[in-house]
Amino acid sequence: MEKTGNFQEGIHLVEYEKKYRAKLIQNSGISDYGREKESLDGFWNYAIDQYDTCLRQKWFEEIYENENGLEYPMDFSFDTWERMRVPSCWNTQKELLHLYEGTIVYTRRFKYKNHGEDRVFIKIGAANYQSVVFVNKQHMGTHLGGDTPFFIEVTDVLQKDNRIIIAVNNTRRRTNVPCENTDWFNYGGIHRSVEILRLPKAFIQDFKINLQRGSDFKKIDAAVCINGSESGTAKLSIPQLGVNAEIPITGGKGRITIDAAPRLWDVENPTLYDVHIAFENDSITEKIGFREITVNGEDILLNGKKIFLRGICTHEESVENGRAVTEEEIRTNYRLAKEMNCNFMRLAHYPHTEKAAQIADEIGMLLWEEIPVYWAIEFDNPATYADAENQLQELIHRDYNRASVIIWSVGNENEDTNSRLTFMSKLAKTAKTTDPSRLISAACLYDLHQYKILDRLCAHVDVIGINEYFGWYNPDFSQLLRLFENSNPNKPVIISEFGACAMPHMRGTKDELFTEDKQLHVFQQQIEAFKAAPPYLSGVSPWIFFDFRCPRRTNVLQGYYNRKGLLSPDKKHKKLAFYAMQEFYGDLNNQ
Ligand code: GCB
Numbered sequence: 001m002e003k004t005g006n007f008q009e010g011i012h013l014v015e016y017e018k019k020y021r022a023k024l025i026q027n028s029g030i031s032d033y034g035r036e037k038e039s040l041d042g043f044w045n046y047a048i049d050q051y052d053t054c055l056r057q058k059w060f061e062e063i064y065e066n067e068n069g070l071e072y073p074m075d076f077s078f079d080t081w082e083r084m085r086v087p088s089c090w091n092t093q094k095e096l097l098h099l100y101e102g103t104i105v106y107t108r109r110f111k112y113k114n115h116g117e118d119r120v121f122i123k124i125g126a127a128n129y130q131s132v133v134f135v136n137k138q139h140m141g142t143h144l145g146g147d148t149p150f151f152i153e154v155t156d157v158l159q160k161d162n163r164i165i166i167a168v169n170n171t172r173r174r175t176n177v178p179c180e181n182t183d184w185f186n187y188g189g190i191h192r193s194v195e196i197l198r199l200p201k202a203f204i205q206d207f208k209i210n211l212q213r214g215s216d217f218k219k220i221d222a223a224v225c226i227n228g229s230e231s232g233t234a235k236l237s238i239p240q241l242g243v244n245a246e247i248p249i250t251g252g253k254g255r256i257t258i259d260a261a262p263r264l265w266d267v268e269n270p271t272l273y274d275v276h277i278a279f280e281n282d283s284i285t286e287k288i289g290f291r292e293i294t295v296n297g298e299d300i301l302l303n304g305k306k307i308f309l310r311g312i313c314t315h316e317e318s319v320e321n322g323r324a325v326t327e328e329e330i331r332t333n334y335r336l337a338k339e340m341n342c343n344f345m346r347l348a349h350y351p352h353t354e355k356a357a358q359i360a361d362e363i364g365m366l367l368w369e370e371i372p373v374y375w376a377i378e379f380d381n382p383a384t385y386a387d388a389e390n391q392l393q394e395l396i397h398r399d400y401n402r403a404s405v406i407i408w409s410v411g412n413e414n415e416d417t418n419s420r421l422t423f424m425s426k427l428a429k430t431a432k433t434t435d436p437s438r439l440i441s442a443a444c445l446y447d448l449h450q451y452k453i454l455d456r457l458c459a460h461v462d463v464i465g466i467n468e469y470f471g472w473y474n475p476d477f478s479q480l481l482r483l484f485e486n487s488n489p490n491k492p493v494i495i496s497e498f499g500a501c502a503m504p505h506m507r508g509t510k511d512e513l514f515t516e517d518k519q520l521h522v523f524q525q526q527i528e529a530f531k532a533a534p535p536y537l538s539g540v541s542p543w544i545f546f547d548f549r550c551p552r553r554t555n556v557l558q559g560y561y562n563r564k565g566l567l568s569p570d571k572k573h574k575k576l577a578f579y580a581m582q583e584f585y586g587d588l589n590n591q
Contacts, residue, residue: 011056016055024141029205031286033354044084047076048103091322101171121199123193126190129146135162135165147352208223221437222258231249232280264291288401289403292304297491299535309539310540313542327355330356330359341586345366345541346409351371351391351395369407372391385423411424414457424442442457462491463538467495467497468495492538501562502516502520502576504575
């Protein structure tokens with residue numbers, strides 16, 4: 001559109017975001033587990049930027065003078081801004097920010113000297129939701145999605161003294177994944193670590209390794225993608241298995257199948273091997289478990305043996321740190337899940353930190369990982385699809401080598417419309433093509449009128465997840481058995497959610513809503529139904545491990561928390577239903 005003589009971009013340009021979104025950072029993953037990295041965590045300067053003035057007025061250009069040498073008044077002064085810890089969720093750091101949604105501009109300086117590396121990347125572990133990144137006055141790119149890592153090459157812009165600026169915006173939007181309406185709290189901030197990677201000219205961008213399905217546990221497939229070189233030879237070694245192999249690279253890619261019979265990884269014996277992969281001057285050492293996960297008819301098989309998934313759903317949250325959970329908090333969750341006799345956790349509803357899968361590999365826990373295609377996504381919008389698919393790819397790239405992860409879930413409780421079917425079946429197919437070694441699932445809704453599994457997406461997944469709230473949102477409990485009898489899924493089904501709210505410590509009769517006794521009663525009925533369920537029932541994962549923050553839950557007992565936890569928000573109090581699940585799972589485990 002033609003601009004008039006008094007048009008001023010900084011205040012008149014309505015679509016100011018467009019140019020930042022024109023340079024999206026997508027699928028930028030670098031295999032980095034087991035690499036040396038330097039941390040940019042710590043205290044960063046920040047400003048609350050409710051009106052997105054950083055992006056509108058281009059603060060990152062740091063222009064203090066006009067062309068006549070006259071000084072401008074500035075709206076910013078990076079080094080004197082207040083400071084906040086990175087990583088963290090801003091909501092937990094300052095009272096003023098407890099409910100804040102919008103943009104916060106983060107910045108810090110860092111020094112850089114070349115130590116012989118050819119290329120330098122910055123990794124941002126996760127920042128919710130839109131991150132516009134600037135280094136030394138240049139826009140490096142914009143990332144969408146609140147929970148997956150992204151990498152930016154900064155080789156050509158680095159100097160001795162550097163400034164990085166990240167404008168993080170967690171505004172809920174109709175077009176985002178998830179959209180503006182969710183049943184959890186919308187934390188904001190750079191909530192996972194920021195790190196620097198120094199790499200040679202040619203480096204291993206992607207390294208994937210897994211036991212080959214159907215090989216009788218005797219073959220390992222490995223694949224590498226090299227950035228910066230088309231040909232050469234990558235070297236793979238697994239000393240404990242006597243493996244020393246060469247992978248020829250052509251067109252930047254190579255793959256190999258090796259004969260090896262590793263001790264299999266499972267929940268009781270989570271055996272991990274040191275795996276080394278090298279290409280020219282680059283090398284990575286990762287701890288890897290080898291296991292096979294398959295479906296046979298209505299059964300899920302782990303290493304060829306039928307397994308029942310004794311699960312629990314969990315959000316990623318702690319009272320103190322919000323979504324930015326610490327390693328100690330993750331370990332506490334796993335310890336409590338094991339105490340409940342779980343072998344499986346559904347990491348709902350978005351990708352949790354990569355540490356979750358790394359620790360699960362180590363301690364032996366099976367995982368379901370999920371992207372936030374939750375409720376009413378804008379299924380007709382190609383940009384929304386691209387965003388969802390990118391989050392899926394970034395997640396798979398990040399956790400492909402984690403033995404603990406057995407299921408990729410492409411979403412939760414979406415209405416069975418045509419546009420949703422196109423959108424989500426395409427995601428399921430993408431997941432399958434990117435990673436044929438795992439199972440694909442989604443948490444679906446049953447048909448509310450016929451009490452039957454009818455969701456058309458079920459045809460596109462390996463394992464069907466069904467969320468049902470008999471005894472709670474649907475008080476007529478008898479219908480659960482009807483649902484089981486009516487359905488003929490011909491594949492494994494997991495009850496991916498069931499549950500009831502209870503205020504920690506609140507007691508009463510089993511008919512009183514929000515008491516632990518009512519929650520226990522619902523769980524007891526559910527457990528009885530599971531015991532009588534058809535053989536296709538291959539696992540259950542109650543909603544949810546602990547009470548979590550939720551702006552939609554405003555009654556006096558809820559206090560902005562979803563109270564369906566089996567634990568209190570601080571994870572210190574175990575509700576009665578915890579023990580019911582512990583007993584049910586304990587009995588199943590001993591069968
Ligand atoms: C569901 C959703 C979950 C909610 C839960 C509830 O079906 O998948 O995100 O938190 O119900 O408590 O209503």
